Amino acid sequence: MRYEEIEPRAIFRNFYEINQIPRCSGHEKAVSDHIKNWAIALGLSVKQDHVHNLIIRKPGTLGYEQSAPIILQGHLDMVCDKTPDSTHCFDKDPISLIVEGDRVKADRTTLGADNGIAVAIAMAFLETREIPHPPLEVLLTTNEETGMDGARAVQRKDLTGNTLINLDGEKEGVFLVGCSGGVRVDVRRAITREEASGQFYRLSVGGLKGGHSGADIHLERGNANRILASVLCSIKKSVPFRLIDFTGGSKTNAIPRDAKALIVFDPALLETVQRVLDKSFKEIKNEFRTSDPGLWVSGEPVTPQQTAWSVEETDGFLRVMTALPNGLLHRSADIPGLTETSCNLGVVSTEEAAVTCHASVRSSVTSRKSKVVDQFLAIGALSDSQIITHSDYPPWEYRPQSRIRDIFVESYTFLYGKDPIITAIHAGLETGLFTETLGELDMISIGPNLYNAHSPDESVSISSVARTWELLKEVLRRLK
Template identity: 40%
Template sequence: MAVLEELEPQEVFHYFEELSQIPRGTFNTKAVSDYCVKFANDRGLEVIQDELNNVIIKKPGTEGYEESEPVIVQGHLDMVCEKTEVSDHDFEKDPLDLYVEDGFVKARDTTLGADDGIAVAIALALLDSDTIPHPPLEAVFTVDEEVGMGGAGGIDLTPLKGKMLINLDSEDEGTIIAGCAGGLSFCMNLPVGRKQVTGDCLEVTIRGLKGGHSGMEIHHQRGNANKLAGRLLNRLNQNMDISLAEVQGGAKDNVIPSACTFTIVVHDSVKAEMIIENMENVWKQEFGEDEPELEVIVTKTENIEKSVMSDMDMKKVIFFINNCQNGVYGFSRSLKGLVETSDNLGVVTTEENKVSFVFLIRSSVSSKMEEMKEAFISWAEFLGGTYELSGAYPAWMYKENSKIRPIVAEVFEKVYGKTPNISTIHAGLECGLLSGKKPELDCVSFGPRMYDIHSVNERLDIASTWRMWNIIKEVLKECK
C-alpha cells in the first residue's frame, strides 16, 4: 500500500510518492527526467528534454481558455541528499522511506526532497487533470538547482510562449515571494606541508547541530560545526602543544554544517580532553535550547605515529577557520528585518597537501556580494592559498508592475481573509537566472509550508499542501 494514498490532495501526493521512489540527488537526475518525459508521452503532451536533463512539458488550454496567455509553472527535479550518521541510505539507488506523523510528511533518517519535489508533483497533477480550468500550461522542470543552478543556467527558454511564471520553490505559506538574493560559491585551497609526530591521537567530532538552509535559516544563528571546530582548535592551540592531522566538515556550500570532525596529536591528552569538555559546556550555555542535540565526541588512540600538518600551516588553517566571516553580514536597508548579505562556510576538506574551504556568498545587492568576494580573495592571497569562483547567479529584482502578482495576491486574500505578505528572500531562486534569459518574464514564487529543508528534519505540512493546491488551481482559473 502506498504510504501517502489517503492524503489530500490525493493527485498531488500520488506523484510526490512516485517521485520519492526515484533517486534524484543533484547531478543524478537522468532517471527522474526520463520519468517526466514518459509521463508526457503517455498523455500525448508536447515535451522537450535537453542534454542537461531539463524538461519542458506543454499542455493546451482547456475549453474557453484556448487563446489565453500561457502560464509557466516551474520547479526543480533535484534534491539535497543529507542523512543521519546512523543511516545506511544510498542516495544513488535507494527510494526514500516516507512516513506520516503529526500532520507532516517526513522521510526516515534522510532529507525529504519536498524541496522541490512538491513543485514537480503539483505540476504533474495539473498536467494530468482533465477537469481543472487553465490557460495553456508550460511546465518547466530544471535540474541541479541545489548546487549552482546549472539547469536554469543552461536551459533554452525560446520554446516558451508564456510570460507569467509561477515558481513553486518557496516554503513559507502565506507569503508571495517577488525577489531573491544572488549568490556565488567561493573555494579557497590552502597548501599544507606534512611531518611525522608521535603521541596520543584524538578524533574530535562536533555533531548534533540543527544545520539547515544557508539562506533561509542563516538569520537564526544556528551553530556552524566548521566554525565551532575552528574555535575549539584555536582554544587548544592557545593552551597547549597540538598537531593537526585533518579537519573534515559539511558536504554542501548551501547547507549549514551540522557536524565536523578534526584529528589532532597531543602529548597531554588529559589536558586536551578537559579543554574540549569545557568548550562543549560553554557552547551549551551560549546556544541554550537553540541547539539541544549539540555534543562533542572524543575518540582516543594512545601513543601512535601520525602524519600531521607543519606548525606554520596548521596555524594558518586554524587562524582562517576561527576568524573568517560566517553568517549574516548585513541587513536590508529598504526591507527592514530581511538579510541582505551573508556567507556560509559549508565545507572543509583535508587532503594530503591542502585544506579546502567552500563558502556560499549571498546578497541582494551586487556591490555587497562583490565586497565579500574581494575580502575572501584577500584572505587567500594573504595566507598563500589559491581560490576558485563558481556557480554565480544573479539576484531576482522586484518588479513594480506585475500582471501575475496581483492575481495571486487576490486569491491568497480570498483563502486567508487577509492581505498576503509580499516579500523578497535571502535564498537563491531560479527566477533570477530565468528572467535573465527572458527579461519579459513576470515571476512570483510561493508554495506549501516546509520546515528544516536541506536537513534530516525536513518535513512537509499536509494541510498546507492542500491549501496551496487549491490556490494554484484558482490562480489558473483567474488567468483567463
C-alpha cells in the same frame, strides 16, 4: 494514514513516485527520463535538453485556448543529507514517506519536498482534465541546489510564456517577489605531510540543528566547522599540536551540523587537552544554548597515524578558519527582518595534499556580495590560500508592477479572507537567473509550508499542500 490516502491524492501519488527514483543534485537523468515518458504517455509535447531539463506543454482547456501561456516551474533535484546513524544510500534507495499527523517526513534523511512537491503539483495539473487553465508550459530544471546549472541552460526560444509561477517557496501565504544572488567561494590551502608520533586524538562536534544556508541563516544557529575550529584554537593556546585531518559539513548550501578533526600532540599533555576541551565545550554550549540545545563536543584517543601537517600549516589553517566571514552579515534596510547578506562555511574537506573550505555567499545587493568576495580574496592573499569563485548568479529584483502578483493577491484574499505577505527571500531562486536567460518575465514564487529544508528533519504540511493546490487552481481560472 498511508500516503495513498493523503489529499490531494494526485499530488502525493506523484510525489511518492518521484521519490522512488534517486535524484540528488547532478544525478537527475533517471527522474527526468521517468517524467518525460510519463508525459509522452499522456500525449503531451515534451522537450528534454542536454542537462535533462524538461519542458512539457499542455493546451489550454475549453474557453482558454487563446489565453497567454503560463510557465509553471520547479526543480527536479534535491539536497541529499542524512543522520549519522542512517544506512540510506542515496544512489539507489527510494526516499521513505512517513505520515505523522499533518506532516510528511522521511526516515532520517531529507524528504525532497524541496522541490519534489512542486514537481508533483505540476504533474497533477498536466494530468487533470477537470481544472480550467490557460496553456501551460511546465519547466522542470536540474541541479538547482548546487549551482543552478539547469536554469542556466534554459533557452528563451523553447518557451513562449511571459508569466512564470515558481513553486519553490516554503511558506504558505508568503508570496516571494525577489531573492538574493549568490556565489560559491572555495578556499584551498596546500599541505605537506610529515612523519608523526605522539598522542593521536579525535575531536568531534555534533547535535546541531543545521538547516538551509539562506532561509535559516538569520536564526544564527551553530556552524560545526566554525565551532570545531574554535575548539582547536582554544586547545592550541595551551597545547602545541599538529592537524592530521579536518572534515565537516556535507553540502555547501546547508549549515553544517557535524565536524571532526584528528590531531597529534605530546602524550604527557593529554590531561591538559581534555581539561581545555571540557572548559571550551561549556563555553560553547552556553553560547548556543537557545539556538542549538543539542550541541555536543567530544574527544577521544585513537589509533596512531603515519603523517601529520606541519605546525605552520596547522596554525595557518586555524587562522584562516577564524578570519573567514560566516553567518548573518547584513540585514536589509528596506524589508524589516530580511537578511540581506550572509556567508555559510558549509563544507571543509581534507585531501592528501590540500584542505579546502567551501563557502556560499548570498546577498540581494550585488555590491555587498562583491565586498564579501573581496574579503575572501584579502584573506587568501594574507594567508597564501588559493581563492576560487564559481556558480555566480544574480538577484531577482522587485518589480513594482506585476499582473501575476495582483492576481495571486486577489485569489488568496477571495479564498481565505486575509491578505498574503509580499516579501523577498534570502536564498537563491532560479528566478534570478531567468531574468538573464529568459529576459523580462512577470514572476512570483509560492509554495506550501515546508520545514527544515536541506536537513534530515525536513517535512511538509499536508493541509498546506492542499490549500496551495486550491490557490493555484483559482489563479489559473482567473488567467483567461
